[in-house]
Amino acid sequence: MDYDHAYDFSTVKTFAVKIGTSWGNELSETRVRTDVIETLTSKGWKLVPEASADALVLLHGATQTKHDVSTFYSGYGGGYGYGGWGYGGGGSSTTMVNEYRVGTLVADIFDAKTKKLIYRGSATDEISDNLQKNIKKSTKAAQKMFKEFPPKAKQS
Helix, strand or coil: CEECCCCCHHHCCEEEEEEEECCCCHHHHHHHHHHHHHHHHHCCCEECCHHHCCEEEEEEEEEEEEEEEEEEEECCCCCCCHHHCCCCCCCEEEEEEEEEEEEEEEEEEEECCCCCEEEEEEEEEEECCCHHHHHHHHHHHHHHHCCCCCCCCCCC
């Protein structure tokens, strides 16, 4: 999380939410948008049309395929010899490559009047093939990004 330390967040009462950068999954985008709305309204902000909002929340998402490589060995026998490998005895290995998706969600909040960026929150997590896990991760991501939101004014 990063924010404008000079900005007075107590002046913001209303907000609007838009998808800034689509991640190509309309269902997920709707779910994340709903989670962000619920999280911000629980903080005392009110959702209104963009034209009358004090702040505009832009959601940016991205996914990337990652790979995990695991190698399993069998049949290497004997004691320790050169290089730590056992002498004699044949063996085999099996290498498996697993693909998984990693998603990053960024929430940028702008002052609606000045168009100045006042807050940036982000969350990164693995995206599962299990819909229920993704729903829980979406809710958790929204709560994580806004855990200590709105930022408290600095005490002089």
